[in-house]
Amino acid sequence: xIAGLVRWSLENRLIVALLSFALAVAGVRGYLTLxxxxxxxVTNVQVQILTNAPGLSPLEVEGLVSRPVELAMSGMPGTxxxxxxxxxxxxxxxxxxxxxxxxxxxxxxxxxxxQSARDAxxxxxxxxxxxxxxxxxxxxxxxxxxxxxHSARDLRTILExxxxxxxxxxxxxVEVNPWGGTERQIEVRLRDADMRAMGISQEKVEQALLGGGxxxxxxxxxxxxxxxxVRLDGQYRSADAVASQVVGTRAGGVPILVRDVANVIDxxxxxxxxxxxxxxxxxxxxxxxMVAGGNAHELMGRVKERLAEIQKRLPEGVTIEPFxxxxxxxxxxxxTVRRSLLEGGLIVVxxxxxxxxxxKAGIVVASAIPLSMLGAFFLMKTFGMTxxxxxxxxxxxxxxxxxxxxxxxxxxxxxxxxxxxxxQALAHEGESVGRPIAFGVFxxxxxxxxxxxxxxxxxxxxxxxxxxxxxxxxxxxVLSFTWVPALxxxxxxxxxxxxxxxxxxxxxxxxxxLEAMVERPRLAWxxxxxxxxxxxxxAWGRGAEFVPRLxxxxxxxxxxxxxxxxxxxxxxxxxxxxxxxxxxxxxxRVVSRTGSPDVATDIMGIEQSDVFIILTPRSxxxxxxxxxxxxxxxxxxxxxxxxxxxxSFTQPIEMRTSEMLSGVRGDLAVKxxxxxxxxxxxxxEQVLKLLQAIPGSEDVxxxxxxxxxxxxxxVDRVAAGRLGLxxxxxxxxxxxxxxxxxxxxxx
Numbered sequence: 001x002i003a004g005l006v007r008w009s010l011e012n013r014l015i016v017a018l019l020s021f022a023l024a025v026a027g028v029r030g031y032l033t034l035x036x037x038x039x040x041x042v043t044n045v046q047v048q049i050l051t052n053a054p055g056l057s058p059l060e061v062e063g064l065v066s067r068p069v070e071l072a073m074s075g076m077p078g079t080x081x082x083x084x085x086x087x088x089x090x091x092x093x094x095x096x097x098x099x100x101x102x103x104x105x106x107x108x109x110x111x112x113x114x115q116s117a118r119d120a121x122x123x124x125x126x127x128x129x130x131x132x133x134x135x136x137x138x139x140x141x142x143x144x145x146x147x148x149x150h151s152a153r154d155l156r157t158i159l160e161x162x163x164x165x166x167x168x169x170x171x172x173x174v175e176v177n178p179w180g181g182t183e184r185q186i187e188v189r190l191r192d193a194d195m196r197a198m199g200i201s202q203e204k205v206e207q208a209l210l211g212g213g214x215x216x217x218x219x220x221x222x223x224x225x226x227x228x229x230v231r232l233d234g235q236y237r238s239a240d241a242v243a244s245q246v247v248g249t250r251a252g253g254v255p256i257l258v259r260d261v262a263n264v265i266d267x268x269x270x271x272x273x274x275x276x277x278x279x280x281x282x283x284x285x286x287x288x289x290m291v292a293g294g295n296a297h298e299l300m301g302r303v304k305e306r307l308a309e310i311q312k313r314l315p316e317g318v319t320i321e322p323f324x325x326x327x328x329x330x331x332x333x334x335x336t337v338r339r340s341l342l343e344g345g346l347i348v349v350x351x352x353x354x355x356x357x358x359x360k361a362g363i364v365v366a367s368a369i370p371l372s373m374l375g376a377f378f379l380m381k382t383f384g385m386t387x388x389x390x391x392x393x394x395x396x397x398x399x400x401x402x403x404x405x406x407x408x409x410x411x412x413x414x415x416x417x418x419x420x421x422x423x424q425a426l427a428h429e430g431e432s433v434g435r436p437i438a439f440g441v442f443x444x445x446x447x448x449x450x451x452x453x454x455x456x457x458x459x460x461x462x463x464x465x466x467x468x469x470x471x472x473x474x475x476x477x478v479l480s481f482t483w484v485p486a487l488x489x490x491x492x493x494x495x496x497x498x499x500x501x502x503x504x505x506x507x508x509x510x511x512x513x514l515e516a517m518v519e520r521p522r523l524a525w526x527x528x529x530x531x532x533x534x535x536x537x538x539a540w541g542r543g544a545e546f547v548p549r550l551x552x553x554x555x556x557x558x559x560x561x562x563x564x565x566x567x568x569x570x571x572x573x574x575x576x577x578x579x580x581x582x583x584x585x586x587x588x589r590v591v592s593r594t595g596s597p598d599v600a601t602d603i604m605g606i607e608q609s610d611v612f613i614i615l616t617p618r619s620x621x622x623x624x625x626x627x628x629x630x631x632x633x634x635x636x637x638x639x640x641x642x643x644x645x646x647x648s649f650t651q652p653i654e655m656r657t658s659e660m661l662s663g664v665r666g667d668l669a670v671k672x673x674x675x676x677x678x679x680x681x682x683x684x685e686q687v688l689k690l691l692q693a694i695p696g697s698e699d700v701x702x703x704x705x706x707x708x709x710x711x712x713x714x715v716d717r718v719a720a721g722r723l724g725l726x727x728x729x730x731x732x733x734x735x736x737x738x739x740x741x742x743x744x745x746x747x
Contacts, residue, residue, distance in 0.1 A: 002438060002481055006430025009482040010423055016486040020371060020479075027374020030381035035295035037388050038326070038333040039550055041137045042460040042657060044080075045097040047110045048131030049073070049117065050600045054089050054270075056124060057710060059677075062086035068120035069093045069128055076109045085603050089272065090596055091125075092603040099455065103292055107133065131601050132175040134289045136657040140296050141288035141303055142324035142612065144277050144591060147317055153268045155284040156181030158318055163310055164286070170306050172291050172299040177601065179285040179593040180275025182268035186239050186746050189263045190736075200248050200261050202733060208247040209258070209743040212236075236746045239264050270740070272606070273595035274571050277323075279579035282571065285593045289601075297334075300327035323589045323614050324652060329552055337392045345369050348397040352405070357500030360491040361408050367487060368404040368479045369397055375475030376468055383467070389550070391464035399444060400472050403437045403480030408488055415494070422492035426485040434481060441477045445470055551627065552651040553618075557611040557638070559592075560646040560701060565607045570594045573642050574609050580637045581613060586621050586630060589614040602659075612652065648699035 009016050051065050066084040073082055073095050081096040097106045110130060117128050132138070145155045145163075156178065164176040188209065190202060218230040236242050243264035248256040258264060275285035290299055307320055314320075348369065353362035373395070377387075385391060407429050414425040451466040453459075517524040561573065574592035581590045594609040596602065604610075613634070615621075624630035631649045638647050650658075658667065670691070672683050684702045691700045713734060715727050 002434030003427075003431040005481045006434065006485050007427055009486045010427060010489055013486040013489065016482050020483045023371060023378070023475075024374050026378045027371075027376075030377040030379075031374070034377060034381050034385075034387045035293075036297045036330060036334060037137060037386055038329045038552075039137075039388055039653065040386065040390050040461050040464055041135050042457045043136035044456075045099060045101050045103055045106055047095050047097075047103075047106050048601065049093040049095070049110065049114070049128050050131050050603075051091040051093075051121065051125055051128040052089065052600070053091060053121075053125035056089060058086050058088055061089070061091050061125075065091040065121050065125050065128075066093055069117045072113050072117035072120055073110065076113065078106070078109075087596070087603055087605050090600045090603055091128075092131075092600055093128075099459070103133070132177075132289050132599060133292050134174050134601075135292045136659075137296065137326075137653065138174070138289045138292065138294075139287055139652070139656055140290045140300060140326040141322065142591070143286055143288075143307075143320050143322040144275070145284045145286070146319045146321055147315075149317070152181040152282045152284060153184055157184050158314065159284050159286055162314060163307075163320070166310050167288060167303065167306060170299070170302050172294045173288055173303065174291040175289040175599055175601075177287045177289060177597040177599050179273045179287075179595070179597050180271075180282060181284045182271045185267055185269050186236070186242050187265050187267035187740065188242065188258060188743070189265065191261055191263065194261045198248065198250070198256055198261060200256060202736060203729075205247050205258065205261065206743050208245055209242065212245045213242075213745065238746070239266050242746070271567060273593065273597060274567055274574075274606075275591070275593050276571060276574045276578060277321075277591045278589060279575050279582055281575070283591075285591060287597070296326050297330045300325065300330075323591050324554065324612060329653075332553065333389050333550075334387070334392075337389060340393060341373075341395065344395075344397050348401060352401070354502055355500065356405075356409060356412070357502075358412060358492075360493065361412060361488075364484060364488045364491055365401055365404045365408050368401055368476055368484060371479055371483065372400045372472045372476040375479075376471040379471040379475075380468060385464055385467065388464070390461060391468045394465040394469055395472050396469070399469070400476045403441060403477055404484045406433055406437055407480055407484055408492075411488060411492065415492070423489040425492075426488055430481065430485065437480060438477065441473055445473060550651075550653070552653055554615055554652060555613040555627075555631070555634075556650050556652055556655050557613065557634070558648040558650065558655070559609040559611060559642075560648075560703075561607040561609075561642075562644075563605065563607050567595075567606050570606055570609065573645065574611065576641045577611055577638055580641045581611075581634060584623055584630075584633070586616050586623055587613055588616055610655075646701040648701060 049069055051069065053061050053065050056064065062084075066086045069091065070082050070084055070093055073079075073093065076095070078098045078101040079095060080098050082093065083096070084091065084093040095106070095110060107130060114128060114130070121128065145159060147155055147158065159178055159181070160183075164178070167173055167176045188205070190205065195201065195205075212234055213236045214232075214234045216232045216234070218232060220227045220229045222228075236245075243257065243259035243262075245258045246255045247258055247261065250256060275283050277283045277285075288303055290296055307322075311320055349362065349366045352365050353359060356362050356365065376395070380387065380391070407426070410429040410433050411422065411425040414420055414428055415422065418425075420428070448466040448470055451462050454462055517527075557577070559573070559577065561570065565573075571594070574594060578590040578592060581587050590611060590613055592609050592611045594604070595606045596604050602610075615630075621630070624633055635647055635649065638645075670687050672680055672687070674680050674683075688700060688702045691697055715730050717727060720727065720730055
């Protein structure tokens with residue numbers, strides 16, 4: 001079969017050339033449209049359910065929200081794990097599915113159970129919603145806003161209405177998630193004395209506001225040959241409109257307005273997060289998230305184009321300041337891969353020219369390298385794979401050209417020995433060495449079968465590498481029996497008998513050594529044993545790791561304070577951290593986010609902060625030679641600035657991937673289960689001390705489940721009943737006094 005393929009290629013060289021050209025075109029198209037990223041996306045198939053529960057403590061969130069949602073989601077087909085995180089006012093339940101479940105199918109299953117979850121939680125919590133359709137590599141673009149002379153509330157308003165909505169329309173953007181600032185709202189601050197004097201209750205004011213801020217249709221009126229639609233416009237459009245709402249009447253029909261019993265101001269909602277930048281004060285932090293399976297590099301171009309359009313229509317003085325751009329990392333990684341591939345290909349080509357001893361033969365064999373790569377790109381695109389450091393950086397051009405080298409070198413030897421033409425010699429080689437070449441490539445392919453059988457994180461990390469190598473080998477094997485013979489029959493001339501000059505020089509050294517080893521087998525065994533022993537000793541103490549740590553170029557400091565810390569104190573701490581870090585010449589920007597964003601994909605308490613440190617290129621560093629030394633300097637300063645605070649250093653992608661995989665930000669997590677929080681806290685401290693004592697462990701910390709201060713109000717039901725109050729009314733009044741209640745929407 002192989003010999004027939006070679007003969008057909010020699011007889012139909014034009015068809016082979018056209019097919020090879022078509023392969024090259026398809027490969028170029030695949031290369032240009034291939035989704036690219038820095039590393040493989042190892043995030044498991046998971047769906048998050050996020051629920052806001054304002055005012056509820058972590059224990060109440062766990063019992064009233066997280067646990068009912070977990071029970072509603074249990075038992076779904078393909079479910080591997082259901083885990084949850086409960087914090088004050090927010091719950092995040094994560095359902096992890098088996099790897100063979102499609103993400104769309106997983107979200108469909110969760111959507112079917114979501115209604116029963118909503119029915120199971122109390123009215124005090126808001127509706128549970130699925131998290132964005134994104135993965136651990138979805139956080140592709142982070143930016144802050146600057147508007148001198150304006151408050152964080154103004155920045156938040158600009159972000160929500162002028163930037164976020166426009167960015168969400170970009171194809172591939174699934175969410176724009178903000179930290180910091182406060183949501184603008186009209187506040188109606190009731191005055192108890194005036195309410196009692198006029199006989200107006202809080203409930204009556206609330207009902208009046210809800211009823212007055214409505215619009216409705218009233219049919220139509222006919223006027224001759226036309227009709228006129230009738231509508232009632234009752235929507236609030238300003239604080240003055242809210243203040244003018246009638247809540248009752250006095251004697252004589254004099255109306256009682258909202259302003260008569262309350263102060264109406266243009267205020268802000270209760271903040272649940274904060275953001276600061278460069279030690280200069282509060283700001284707005286926004287994160288653009290990519291849809292699962294998207295092309296990060298291509299999407300970044302569209303996001304930047306849309307931001308440039310948005311910038312032109314923003315108010316004067318508002319600037320968008322990006323500080324984390326995934327495209328920069330992707331370009332840097334792909335640049336390294338591209339340089340390595342070019343250097344590797346160039347070295348192989350030089351070796352081919354030197355050892356084959358025939359420039360034309362070198363050209364024929366070397367032509368298989370780009371065609372094999374283009375074939376691999378085409379197949380990667382066809383099978384929906386991503387180009388990244390693991391998949392593209394594993395290609396070995398020496399393996400790729402093995403078949404072509406054997407065919408061409410054998411043809412040259414046959415031409416010299418039997419005085420044949422190139423065409424006859426290539427046909428002879430197809431018959432004599434075609435099957436051994438195919439068998440050799442098959443053996444190489446078998447080596448990658450165990451890699452293809454890996455599951456979980458290991459499979460997602462290494463399977464793309466194995467498939468890419470197999471695609472390139474398969475393409476090269478086909479080219480060895482089609483393109484290489486066809487091109488060789490045109491280019492190869494008369495072969496020169498004898499070895500090339502470099503082989504002659506190598507034989508002068510190799511032949512005596514070979515003869516000595518053959519004559520003294522014990523010496524050969526001894527030499528081999530010494531080499532094996534040296535290799536074993538060299539590898540004995542080197543250790544091992546899953547994959548080399550990708551140097552992303554930027555750092556993230558995870559800051560953990562006592563749970564009772566206030567928002568103002570948390571902001572003061574992040575500003576102190578930013579000021580301490582900005583003094584280093586290696587630091588370009590320092591941006592901090594504290595607490596949970598609006599869409600709580602990153603569920604954190606106000607005591608937790610992520611500090612992004614954007615660094616200059618490594619070649620410009622002066623304070624330290626490498627990342628570990630620089631981190632040591634940073635940590636020393638941070639411990640001095642904020643004593644009693646825990647600091648953990650990581651990288652943006654590394655942090656998010658760890659959290660998505662295990663629910664915990666770290667390489668290793670120990671979870672302890674039990675009903676008593678105090679006992680759990682004591683056991684956690686014991687485990688913490690054990691882990692800290694292990695050589696090589698760094699940044700070991702435990703999550704505090706205790707320490708948050710609560711002012712608990714217990715309702716005396718009998719006393720409340722004597723006053724004509726229900727428990728629900730007391731709860732509503734208390735919430736109104738402290739946090740406030742939503743009574744309508746201002747358009």
